[in-house]
Amino acid sequence: MPERETVQTLCRMCDDRCAINVYLEDGKIVDIDGYKEHPWNRGRLCVKARAAVDMVYHPERLLKPLKRTKRGFEEIPLQQALDEIAERLLAIKDKHGARSISIWKGEAIGFAQEEDMARRFVHALGSPNYFSNDSMCYNGRYFGYRLVEGSWPVPDYENSRCVVIWGANPPHAHPNMTQMIMRARKAGAKLIVVDPRMSAIARQADLHADLKPGTDGALALGLIQQLIETQGYDREFVEHYTVGFTELAEYAKAFSPERVEEQTGVAAAVVRELARTIAAAAPRVAVYVGNGPEHHENGINNIRAVACLDAILGALDREGGNRLVEGFKANHLTLYDEIPLEHLGPIGADRFPVLYGFRQECHTMTGINTILSGEPYPIRAMILTAANPALTNPNTLKVREALGSLDLFVVRDLFMTPTAELADYVLPAASFLERVELHTHAKYQRITMTRKILKFPDVQDEYQFWHDLAHRLGIGEYFPWEDETELTRWILEPTDISLERAAAHPEGIEYTPIRYRKWEKEPFNTPSGKVEFSSQYLKDLGYPALPEYKPPAYLESPDPEYPFVLITGARKLIYYHSRFRNIKRFRTAIPGPEVELHPEDAAALGVADGDSIRITSRIGSVEVPAKIKSAVEILPGTLQMTHGWKEANVNLLTHDDRFDPISGFPLMKAVEVQVENV
Amino acid sequence: MRIVEVDPTSCVACRNCEYACAFKQTGDFDIKDSNIRVNFYPEERACIPWTCVHCGEGWCMEVCPAGAILRNPETGAVEIDANHCAGCKMCLLACPSGSIHFDKVELVSKKCDLCGGDPACVKFCTSGALQFVEEEEAYSFRRESLDNKLKRLFGLNKRGS
Ligand code: SF4
Ligand code: SF4
Numbered sequence: 001m002p003e004r005e006t007v008q009t010l011c012r013m014c015d016d017r018c019a020i021n022v023y024l025e026d027g028k029i030v031d032i033d034g035y036k037e038h039p040w041n042r043g044r045l046c047v048k049a050r051a052a053v054d055m056v057y058h059p060e061r062l063l064k065p066l067k068r069t070k071r072g073f074e075e076i077p078l079q080q081a082l083d084e085i086a087e088r089l090l091a092i093k094d095k096h097g098a099r100s101i102s103i104w105k106g107e108a109i110g111f112a113q114e115e116d117m118a119r120r121f122v123h124a125l126g127s128p129n130y131f132s133n134d135s136m137c138y139n140g141r142y143f144g145y146r147l148v149e150g151s152w153p154v155p156d157y158e159n160s161r162c163v164v165i166w167g168a169n170p171p172h173a174h175p176n177m178t179q180m181i182m183r184a185r186k187a188g189a190k191l192i193v194v195d196p197r198m199s200a201i202a203r204q205a206d207l208h209a210d211l212k213p214g215t216d217g218a219l220a221l222g223l224i225q226q227l228i229e230t231q232g233y234d235r236e237f238v239e240h241y242t243v244g245f246t247e248l249a250e251y252a253k254a255f256s257p258e259r260v261e262e263q264t265g266v267a268a269a270v271v272r273e274l275a276r277t278i279a280a281a282a283p284r285v286a287v288y289v290g291n292g293p294e295h296h297e298n299g300i301n302n303i304r305a306v307a308c309l310d311a312i313l314g315a316l317d318r319e320g321g322n323r324l325v326e327g328f329k330a331n332h333l334t335l336y337d338e339i340p341l342e343h344l345g346p347i348g349a350d351r352f353p354v355l356y357g358f359r360q361e362c363h364t365m366t367g368i369n370t371i372l373s374g375e376p377y378p379i380r381a382m383i384l385t386a387a388n389p390a391l392t393n394p395n396t397l398k399v400r401e402a403l404g405s406l407d408l409f410v411v412r413d414l415f416m417t418p419t420a421e422l423a424d425y426v427l428p429a430a431s432f433l434e435r436v437e438l439h440t441h442a443k444y445q446r447i448t449m450t451r452k453i454l455k456f457p458d459v460q461d462e463y464q465f466w467h468d469l470a471h472r473l474g475i476g477e478y479f480p481w482e483d484e485t486e487l488t489r490w491i492l493e494p495t496d497i498s499l500e501r502a503a504a505h506p507e508g509i510e511y512t513p514i515r516y517r518k519w520e521k522e523p524f525n526t527p528s529g530k531v532e533f534s535s536q537y538l539k540d541l542g543y544p545a546l547p548e549y550k551p552p553a554y555l556e557s558p559d560p561e562y563p564f565v566l567i568t569g570a571r572k573l574i575y576y577h578s579r580f581r582n583i584k585r586f587r588t589a590i591p592g593p594e595v596e597l598h599p600e601d602a603a604a605l606g607v608a609d610g611d612s613i614r615i616t617s618r619i620g621s622v623e624v625p626a627k628i629k630s631a632v633e634i635l636p637g638t639l640q641m642t643h644g645w646k647e648a649n650v651n652l653l654t655h656d657d658r659f660d661p662i663s664g665f666p667l668m669k670a671v672e673v674q675v676e677n678v
Numbered sequence: 679m680r681i682v683e684v685d686p687t688s689c690v691a692c693r694n695c696e697y698a699c700a701f702k703q704t705g706d707f708d709i710k711d712s713n714i715r716v717n718f719y720p721e722e723r724a725c726i727p728w729t730c731v732h733c734g735e736g737w738c739m740e741v742c743p744a745g746a747i748l749r750n751p752e753t754g755a756v757e758i759d760a761n762h763c764a765g766c767k768m769c770l771l772a773c774p775s776g777s778i779h780f781d782k783v784e785l786v787s788k789k790c791d792l793c794g795g796d797p798a799c800v801k802f803c804t805s806g807a808l809q810f811v812e813e814e815e816a817y818s819f820r821r822e823s824l825d826n827k828l829k830r831l832f833g834l835n836k837r838g839s
Binding site for chain 1: 687688689690693697701706709718721801822826827829830
C-alpha cells in the first residue's frame with residue numbers, strides 16, 4: 001500500500017491563490033482539489049489548479065542549470081553557474097557601475113514576498129533598476145484609485161445591491177470572484193458589466209454597456225453628470241470627505257447622456273438607466289475595475305473617473321461598497337528607507353514620476369530602449385525571474401533584440417520560454433508547491449502560509465537563489481536568514497501571528513477584523529487626507545488635476561490605412577498569460593491562437609471561421625486564424641486577440657511608444673490595424 | 679440522495695465543469711466526453727448547464743434491454759455498467775433530458791455517475807451555479823430569490839447604511 005497523505009496549501013496557477021488539498025502517494029502528488037475551509041474559494045477551484053500536478057512533473061520542466069555555449073545550451077552544476085554569474089556581475093559592476101545591473105520580476109512562479117526579495121537584492125547591490133510585469137497590469141488601477149482614494153479598495157460583493165464589473169472578466173481572470181458576484185445577485189443585487197465584448201460575466205449582466213474601447217472615462221463622467229443632475233449623490237460624504245467636487249461637477253456637465261452616446265456608442269437611454277440603477281442601490285455599489293481600461297493612452301484618468309463614483313455614491317468604505325483594506329503590519333524586505341537610490345536615476349522615473357513615486361518601479365519599455373541605446377547610462381546585465389517579455393511586452397522584435405544584446409542575461413523559470421532562449425544562463429525555478437511564503441487575501445484581511453511539499457535537487461526556491469548570489473557578491477548581510485522558513489519567521493516577527501500558528505491554519509488567519517467607514521476617524525491616504533476628485537499632486541507634475549477625458553486616437557484622428565481597432569489580451573480561463581501552453585489537455589480545449597471578429601466584418605473580408613487572416617499595424621504583422629463571433633459578442637470594426645502565443649504573437653503588433661502619460665502603461669487595447677484575407 | 683442542482687441564472691458558460699468531467703472520464707479536455715453539458719446562446723444571453731437528475735424511475739433504466747443501468751445503492755446515482763452495455767442507444771432515446779451520450783470509441787453509452795458521491799463538476803464550478811444538494815432541497819434557491827425580493831421590499835427601511 002502506498003503511503004497516502006493530504007496537505008493544504010494555496011494554488012498559484014494564477015494570482016488568486018485558492019486554497020487546495022494536495023494528495024500525495026509516497027511523496028508524489030497525485031491529485032489536487034479545493035479546500036473547503038478557506039473563505040476565498042470555499043472549496044471551489046478552476047481547472048488550472050489540478051494541472052499543477054502536470055506542471056511540476058512535466059517532462060519539459062527545467063531541472064538543471066543551463067549555460068549558453070557555442071553548441072547551444074549545456075547543463076552545468078548549480079554552484080558553478082552561481083559562481084560564474086557572480087563573477088560576471090562583479091565585472092559589469094566594476095566597468096559600468098552598479099546601476100547597469102537590473103532585475104525583472106514576472107508572474108510565472110508566484111509573487112508576494114518573492115517580489116520584495118528581488119527589490120531587496122537589487123538595492124543591496126546599489127542599483128535602483130527594478131522592472132516588473134506590473135508595468136503592464138495592476139499598477140494602472142492601483143494608481144487610478146490611489147490618486148483618488150489613497151489606495152485600491154476591494155469590492156464588498158456579498159453585501160452589495162449593485163455590482164459593477166468594469167473592463168474585467170472574472171470567470172476567466174479571477175474565477176472564484178464569480179461565486180462572490182453570483183451570491184450577491186442571488187441576494188438581489190443587480191449586475192452591470194462595462195466591456196466592449198460580451199465577456200463571460202456579461203452573459204449574466206442585468207445591464208451590459210458595450211462601449212467602444214478606451215472611452216471608459218466618457219461613460220464614467222456621464223454617470224457622474226447624471227448622478228449630480230438627478231441629486232443621486234451622497235451630498236454629506238462629498239461635503240465632508242472630498243476635495244474638488246465643484247470642479248469635477250463643472251467638468252462633468254459636458255458629459256450629457258447624448259454626448260456619452262456619441263463618444264462611447266452606449267445609447268443615451270442606457271446611460272440614464274445605468275445611473276438610475278446605481279443611484280437606487282447606493283451606497284451599496286461595489287465596483288471592480290479590470291485590466292481593460294489600463295491599456296489606453298488616457299487609461300489612468302479614465303480609471304480615476306470610475307474611482308470618483310465610489311465617493312459620489314457614498315459607497316467608499318461602506319458595507320456593500322468598495323472597502324479600503326487594512327494592511328498586514330509585518331516586516332518588509334524592501335530597502336527603500338535604508339538605501340534610497342532615487343538619485344541614481346531609476347530608468348523611467350523622470351518620464352513617469354508617478355510610477356516610481358508610488359511603486360518604486362522602473363519603466364520596462366524605457367528599459368528596453370536604454371539597453372539598446374546606452375542612454376542615459378548603460379544597462380548591461382539583467383536577472384529576470386519568471387517573466388516572459390519576449391512574448392508579453394509590446395513590440396516583441398525590439399524586446400528580443402534588446403534582451404539578446406545584454407552582456408549578461410540570467411533567466412529563472414520552470415520552463416524554457418522565448419525569453420529564456422535569449423539568456424546566457426537559465427536556472428530552474430521552484431514552483432509554488434516547493435516554497436513557503438505568506439499570502440494576503442486583502443478582501444478577507446487574512447494571511448495564509450503555503451507549504452513546501454516537493455523538493456528537486458538542483459532547483460532553488462527564490463530566497464535560496466538571492467541568498468546564495470548575495471553571499472557571493474559581498475552583500476550577504478542583507479540575506480542573513482538560513483532559508484525561506486526563517487525569513488518568513490522574521491517577516492511575522494512584529495505581528496501576533498507566529499510561524500507555527502500560521503502553519504496550523506490553512507484556512508488563513510484574519511490579521512485584523514474588517515471595519516467599515518474608517519474615514520469617520522482616519523484621514524485618507526492622499527496628500528489632502530480626503531478623497532481627491534482633483535489632484536494637486538498631479539497638477540504639480542504637469543498633468544491635469546481633474547480626471548479629464550481624451551478620446552482614443554482611433555476615434556479622434558482615424559488612420560485610413562489602419563481602419564480596424566484591435567483589443568489585445570482578453571483572458572482565457574485555462575491560460576495564464578503565456579503560461580500552460582505545454583499542458584496537453586489544455587491544447588485539446590483551446591488548440592491555438594485566434595482573432596475574434598464581428599460577422600459583418602468577416603463577411604466584408606470574405607473570411608470564413610478558421611480562415612487565416614493577416615493583421616498589420618504600424619509596428620508589424622501576424623497571421624492568425626479567424627474566430628467569427630456572434631453579432632452581439634463583439635463590436636463591428638473591433639477585433640480581439642489574446643496574448644501569450646508564440647505561434648501568433650499579438651505583441652508583434654503593439655506599440656512600445658504610445659503610453660498613458662501618468663502610469664507609462666502601453667496602448668494595447670485599441671491598436672489601429674489593417675486586416676486582409678490570406 | 680444528493681443531486682447536482684443547476685442554476686442558469688448564475689452560470690457563465692466558462693466550461694470548468696465540462697473540462698473537469700471530461701478529465702475525470704478520459705484524462706483529457708475534450709468536452710464531448712463530459713457528462714455535463716453547457717449550452718451558451720449568445721443572442722439570448724442564456725447559459726444552460728444540464729446533467730442527469732437521477733430520476734426516481736429512470737426511463738433509461740426501464741428501457742435498457744441489457745439490464746446495464748442500475749442504481750448505486752450508496753449514492754443513489756443511476757449508473758451504466760460499461761461491461762454490460764450493448765451499445766444499442768435505447769437509453770439515449772429514452773432519457774427526457776438528453777443526459778446520456780454515446781462514446782463512439784468504446785461503443786457504449788455514458789452518463790453521470792456523481793463521481794461516486796463527490797461530483798467533479800460541482801467542485802470546479804467557480805460561479806456556484808452547480809451545487810450538490812439533497813434532492814428535496816434542490817432548487818430551493820428559487821424560493822430564496824423570491825424571499826430576497828420580499829426582504830428588500832419590506833426590510834429596506836430598517837437597514838442602516
Ligand atoms: S483561480 Fe484557478 S488557477 Fe487561480 S488560484 Fe484559483 S484554482 Fe488556482
Ligand atoms: S462551471 Fe459552473 S459556471 Fe462554468 S459552465 Fe459549468 S455550470 Fe456554468
